[in-house]
Amino acid sequence: MENWSLTIRQEIAADATAIRTVLEQAFGRPAEADLVEALRCRDKLALSLVAIANGSIVGYIAFSPVTIGTSAIAALGLAPVAVLPAYQRRSIGSQLVCQGLAACQQAGYEVVTVLGHANFYERLGFEIASNYEIWFSEDVPIEAFRVKALRSGALRGKGGKVGYQPQFGSV
Numbered sequence: 001m002e003n004w005s006l007t008i009r010q011e012i013a014a015d016a017t018a019i020r021t022v023l024e025q026a027f028g029r030p031a032e033a034d035l036v037e038a039l040r041c042r043d044k045l046a047l048s049l050v051a052i053a054n055g056s057i058v059g060y061i062a063f064s065p066v067t068i069g070t071s072a073i074a075a076l077g078l079a080p081v082a083v084l085p086a087y088q089r090r091s092i093g094s095q096l097v098c099q100g101l102a103a104c105q106q107a108g109y110e111v112v113t114v115l116g117h118a119n120f121y122e123r124l125g126f127e128i129a130s131n132y133e134i135w136f137s138e139d140v141p142i143e144a145f146r147v148k149a150l151r152s153g154a155l156r157g158k159g160g161k162v163g164y165q166p167q168f169g170s171v
Contacts, residue, residue, distance in 0.1 A: 004053045004054050005053070006051055006052070006053050006092060006095065007051070007052045007053075008049055008050070008051050008052075008059075008095060008096060008099050009049065009050060009052070010047075010048070010049060010050075011045075011048040011049060011050050011060075015050055015057060016037070016040070018050075018056070018057040019033070019036065019048075019050065019057060019060050020033040020036075020037070021057075022057055022058065022059065022060050022082050022083070022084055023036060023060060023080060023082050025084055025085060026082035026083060026084060026085065026088075027080070027082060031170065032080045032082065034170065035079075035080070035167055035168065035170065036048075036060075036062055036080065038167040038170070039062065039064050039165060039167055042165075042167070044064050044065065044165050044167070045062055045063070045064055046063050046064055046065055046076050046104075046107075046109070047062070047063040047076070047100060047103055047104060047107065048060070048061065048062045048063070049061050049096055049099060049100055049103070051083070051092050051095065051096055053087060053092075058083060058084045058086075058087040058092065059081075059082065059083040059084070059087065059092045059093065059096050060080070060081070060082050060083075060096070061078070061080075061081040061082075061093075061096040061097065061100045062078075062079065062080060062081075063076040063077065063078055063100060063104055063109075063112065064076060064077055064079070064164070064165050065077075065165065066113055066162050066163060066164050066165075067162065067163040068111065068113075068134055068158055068159070068160050068161075068162055068163075069134075069158065069159055069160015069161060070160060071157075071158040071160065073110050073111055073154065073158050074108060074109045074110045074111070075109065075110065075111040075112070075113065075162075076104055076109050076111070076112050076113070077112070077113050077114065077162070077164050077165075077168075078097070078100065078112050078113070078114040078116075079114065079115065079116075079164075079168070081093055081096055081097060081116075083096075093120070094120075094123070094124060097121075097124050098124065101124075101148065101150065104150060105150040105151070109150055110149065110150055110151045110154035111147060111148070111149055111150060111154050111155060111158070112126075112147070112148045112150065113129060113134070113136070113145070113146070113147050113162050114126060114145075114146050114147075114148075115136060115140060115144055115145050115146075116144065116146070117144075118143040118144055118146070121146045122146070124148075125148050126146035126147060126148045127146060127147055127148065128142060128143060128145070128146060128147075129145045129146055129147040129162070130142050130145070132147060132155045132158070132159055133159025133160070134147055134155070134158070134159050134160065134161075134162060135161055135162070136161070136162045136164075145162075
């Protein structure tokens with residue numbers, strides 16, 4: 001395996017084209033890139049990070065505000081997270097999630113939700129959301145919709161349906 005180091009930092013405006021490339025290559029379609037651009041244009045990216053290896057952006061993660069039922073909880077949805085195919089299976093996605101969660105916690109957010117691969121997110125401390133009476137859609141398998149408390153007790157009594165930004169309706 002070649003020698004490379006990874007740097008993770010906040011997205012800057014000059015990263016937009018490279019982020020689009022990462023998202024399109026990782027997902028094999030433009031929908032996630034379009035989503036990120038729509039969220040960015042509407043100032044709905046609470047946090048977005050890039051992973052840089054060999055001087056190029058090879059990974060990306062975004063967090064946007066969500067609602068959980070009628071509770072006034074500071075919650076974010078993690079989506080999307082992507083790594084260029086040539087860099088996958090090298091823990092870049094895990095590092096993006098872990099650094100992103102730490103930044104969210106530092107910024108005062110209490111909860112993060114995610115719809116994704118159960119095994120991947122379980123390893124990173126996400127629990128099945130329905131354990132807390134939190135859900136997204138009846139069409140989503142229970143084990144795929146997950147939640148992580150960033151503050152002890154943050155999920156107590158906070159159940160309800162999760163509402164993502166309207167731009168997610170196009171993905």
